Amino acid sequence: MKSSTITAIAIFAVLVVLVLLLPRATKQQLQGTLFQWISPVLRTGASVQQELGGVRGGLKRLDELERENQELKLENEQLRATNSLLNNLEAEVNRLNRALGFREQSPFKLLPARVISRESATWWNTCTISRGSKDGIATDMAVVTESGLVGKVTTVGRDVAVVLLISDESLRVSISIEGTQEQGIVSGTRASSSYAPDLRIRFLSKTANLTPGMKVLTAGAGGVFPSGLFIGTVKDYSAKELEGVASVMPAVDLANLQDVFVILRQR
Amino acid sequence: MIRFFLSLAALIFGSFLFQLYLPPVLLLKGAAILFVPAIYFYGCVSLPFPLMLALTFFTGLLNDLLLVPQANVDYPAGVSTLVYLGPGLIMHGLKPLFLKHRWELHWLLAEIGAVLTPFLLLAQYAILSIERTEFFYSDVIVWRILGPGLISLVIAPCVFFILTPLSHMLGYRPGLRLAR
Numbered sequence: 118m119k120s121s122t123i124t125a126i127a128i129f130a131v132l133v134v135l136v137l138l139l140p141r142a143t144k145q146q147l148q149g150t151l152f153q154w155i156s157p158v159l160r161t162g163a164s165v166q167q168e169l170g171g172v173r174g175g176l177k178r179l180d181e182l183e184r185e186n187q188e189l190k191l192e193n194e195q196l197r198a199t200n201s202l203l204n205n206l207e208a209e210v211n212r213l214n215r216a217l218g219f220r221e222q223s224p225f226k227l228l229p230a231r232v233i234s235r236e237s238a239t240w241w242n243t244c245t246i247s248r249g250s251k252d253g254i255a256t257d258m259a260v261v262t263e264s265g266l267v268g269k270v271t272t273v274g275r276d277v278a279v280v281l282l283i284s285d286e287s288l289r290v291s292i293s294i295e296g297t298q299e300q301g302i303v304s305g306t307r308a309s310s311s312y313a314p315d316l317r318i319r320f321l322s323k324t325a326n327l328t329p330g331m332k333v334l335t336a337g338a339g340g341v342f343p344s345g346l347f348i349g350t351v352k353d354y355s356a357k358e359l360e361g362v363a364s365v366m367p368a369v370d371l372a373n374l375q376d377v378f379v380i381l382r383q384r
Numbered sequence: 385m386i387r388f389f390l391s392l393a394a395l396i397f398g399s400f401l402f403q404l405y406l407p408p409v410l411l412l413k414g415a416a417i418l419f420v421p422a423i424y425f426y427g428c429v430s431l432p433f434p435l436m437l438a439l440t441f442f443t444g445l446l447n448d449l450l451l452v453p454q455a456n457v458d459y460p461a462g463v464s465t466l467v468y469l470g471p472g473l474i475m476h477g478l479k480p481l482f483l484k485h486r487w488e489l490h491w492l493l494a495e496i497g498a499v500l501t502p503f504l505l506l507a508q509y510a511i512l513s514i515e516r517t518e519f520f521y522s523d524v525i526v527w528r529i530l531g532p533g534l535i536s537l538v539i540a541p542c543v544f545f546i547l548t549p550l551s552h553m554l555g556y557r558p559g560l561r562l563a564r
Contacts, residue, residue, distance in 0.1 A: 125434030132441055136462035144454040144461045151449050155401060162405050234404045238451035239416050239505055239528050240459075240512055256455065271455035281453045286516070307512065308524035310414050312407070 145256065145272050152245060153274035156233070159245055163233040215263050216376055225343065227261075227378035228252055233277070235374070242285040242310055244268075246377060249276040257341050259380045265347035265368030266290070266335060267377050278379075283348065284314035284371055290342055292318060294351065295332035299325045303333065303348060303365060312372045316349065321361030327354035333365050343380065388556035389435050392427045392547075393442050396420055400450050413524045415531020420447070421504060422536060422543035424468065425497030428475035429482040430551060430558055436476050444468045458515035459508070467507045471500040483559030487545075494544040498536035505529045 139147075152159075216229065230246040248254050250273045260267040260280045268288060272279040281288050284305040292303045301318040309315035318333065331351040337344025349367040356362075399419040408414040420443065427439045444465030452459050475497060481489045506529050513519045551557065 122433050125437050129437040129441060133462055133465050136445060136465070137460060139461070141454065141457065141460070144449075147461070148449045148454045158401055159404070162401070166405060236404055236451055239532070240508055241452055243451075243453050271453040279453060281455065285453075286512075286520075287453070287458065306522075307509070307520045308522045308528070310408060312410060313414055313524075 148272045148279070149249075149274040149277075152272065152277045152279060153249070156245075156274065156277040159233045159277065160247065163231070212376070216378075218263075226381040228254065228381050230260075230278075230377050230379055232374045232377060235372075236279075240307060241287075242282040242305065242371075243271070244280050244282060244374060246278050246280055246379070247276070248379060249274045249278050251275050253381055254278050254379055259342045259346065260377050261346060261380060262369050262374070262377050264370070265349065266342065267369055267371070267374065269341055270379065280377070282371055283316065283367060283369075284309045290348065291336040291338040292333050292348060293336040293344075294321075294325075294327060295334055297325070297327070297331070299327065299361075300336055301361075301363075314367050314371055316365040316367055318351075318363040318365060319360060321354070321363060323356045323359075323361050325354065325356075325361045325363075327351050327361070327363055329353060385432070385435070385556050388551045388554045389427070389431060389439065391550065391554060392423060392431075392439060395423050395547075396439075396443055397446060399423060400446055404450075409531065409535065412531035412534065413527035415527050415535065417535050417539070418501060418532045419539060419543065421471075421501045421532075422494065422497055422540040423547070424472065425475045425493075425500065425540070426544055426547045428472045429479050429493055430547075430556075433476065436472060440468050440472050441465050458512060463511060464508070467504055467511075470507070471497075471503050474500060485559065490544050490548065491541050494540035495537060497544075498533055498540040501536045501540075502529045502533035505532060 228248060230248040230252075232244050233247050234245045236243045236245070246260070254270055254273055256270055256273055258270045260269060266283055268280045268282040268285070270278045271281045282305075283290065283303070286305045286307050286309065289302050289304045291300065293300050299321050301321040303316055303318045306315045306317060321327070329351055333348045333351060335342040335344055335346040335348060347368050349365040349369075352364040352366050354361060354363040403417065403419060406417045408416050424439065424443050428436050431439060444467065445462065447464040447468070448454075448459070448461040452461065452464075454461055475493070478493055478496065482493055509525065509529060
């Protein structure tokens with residue numbers, strides 16, 4: 118074997134062992150720094166994606182109007198285009214109004230943030246938001262929308278942060294079922310993704326009388342998530358040998374997240 | 385050679401970022417479209433062994449830092465360097481075929497790379513299953529592992545046929561005499 122090959126193997130092995138042995142906090146810092154470096158690219162990508170989405174949405178509306186108004190097609194084209202743009206604007210205003218109302222009524226101090234990328238890794242569900250340590254964000258802070266719980270912050274850069282979504286298998290949240298004494302732990306499964314979230318509640322009692330539509334709320338145990346945050350509704354329940362298991366329909370549309378709020382502290 | 389290595393590293397970095405904006409293929413039960421393995425495997429068959437190891441380290445580390453939440457203890461940063469190393473070594477062993485510089489052999493190597501792509505995902509799945517002591521299994525899991533390989537059967541030859549002229553353009557022609 119050539120000496121250059123042996124040297125290369127030795128250097129590779131040392132580097133791998135060094136990286137593996139790094140403390141978790143250092144790895145989180147490294148990840149935060151990397152996301153900080155690439156944040157301009159992520160922001161640009163998010164803007165381009167939004168522009169493309171807007172154009173596509175507009176065209177869809179034009180198609181529908183075209184079918185309904187075939188004989189007036191040419192005369193009304195300009196009007197329909199304007200209408201489509203106004204519709205987009207109205208939807209945006211409505212969305213922001215809802216978000217603003219939620220922020221003002223919430224018992225928590227909330228920091229608004231924009232989702233700038235959704236990582237589509239096979240086994241992990243995360244997204245990146247446009248706020249970071251300079252805005253007061255720290256790891257383990259809960260992230261919500263006006264509809265319910267989104268996840269928690271795992272990595273923080275100066276002005277970006279990575280959020281682990283509730284659809285991820287590794288995020289476990291203690292929950293209670295509204296109107297019952299039932300408590301359990303909700304998490305995603307390995308097959309879960311933000312496009313097809315598959316949430317399961319485990320450690321329910323075998324005699325739990327759960328029916329579809331019951332509300333699942335955070336229980337507040339563990340200190341990361343305040344109690345009472347809406348997670349979703351029960352889809353079905355089954356009693357296993359040792360525990361009760363229920364599947365949950367998440368309240369938040371994780372595939373189309375745009376604006377979220379980070380819970381800084383209770384008011 | 386170094387210029388080509390750096391270009392591959394830059395392409396891998398760019399592809400990781402590009403992949404962030406690619407939605408999963410819902411027809412294949414949420415399988416991801418992956419460009420990185422094809423570029424990495426091209427590096428494995430074209431670069432000398434020390435640079436292939438450097439590319440493995442770079443790709444694996446970047447994979448973990450960009451895609452894996454580091455709050456998790458079940459898949460720490462650095463593990464993917466070992467995950468990439470296995471298939472990478474197999475591809476590097478096929479370098480003599482690459483050096484024949486016949487398009488049909490390059491195509492064959494690209495397809496072998498595509499076949500090896502699911503092994504990267506299978507290894508990650510196995511590590512997670514062992515660490516979480518739970519072998520969660522469903523048809524979605526099978527598609528998530530095999531789907532990217534199926535997609536790579538199409539992507540990988542294109543990547544190989546684009547990268548060969550790029551390497552020649554950058555003056556790296558492994559196994560070929562320099563054109564005068």
